[in-house]
Amino acid sequence: QVQLVESGGGLVQAGGSLRLSCAASGRTFSIYAMGWFRQAPGKEREFVAAIKWSGVPTAYYADSVKGRFTISRDNAKNTVYLQMNSLKPEDTAVYYCAADSTPWNLADKKKYDYWGQGTHVTVSS
Numbered sequence: 388q389v390q391l392v393e394s395g396g397g398l399v400q401a402g403g404s405l406r407l408s409c410a411a412s413g414r415t416f417s418i419y420a421m422g423w424f425r426q427a428p429g430k431e432r433e434f435v436a437a438i439k440w441s442g443v444p445t446a447y448y449a450d451s452v453k454g455r456f457t458i459s460r461d462n463a464k465n466t467v468y469l470q471m472n473s474l475k476p477e478d479t480a481v482y483y484c485a486a487d488s489t490p491w492n493l494a495d496k497k498k499y500d501y502w503g504q505g506t507h508v509t510v511s512s
């Protein structure tokens with residue numbers, strides 16, 4: 388089992404920044420990649436970004452956040468981060484981190500084995 392705990396959400400004005408953290412514990416050796424997803428009220432949960440957990444930190448982003456969000460990892464702390472800049476009201480959502488043990492289709496939420504409880508991000512206009 389892998390346990391994931393997110394933190395860092397909050398209320399920010401449009402154009403501002405937030406950094407989300409996700410601390411992993413348990414069988415972290417089984418993780419291939421970590422992802423961030425978000426779910427706005429009344430909408431499906433959608434892919435935001437993903438990063439390989441070991442080796443070269445290859446990252447992947449949804450088009451809607453490219454150039455504004457950066458995913459990174461600190462393996463010594465078993466933590467993955469999501470730096471969010473130039474935030475927009477449409478970024479308002481509950482953000483979830485997730486762990487995936489397989490190397491393909493990292494944007495597919497159905498592939499992820501473990502999920503955190505989510506952290507709220509609200510961007511005011």
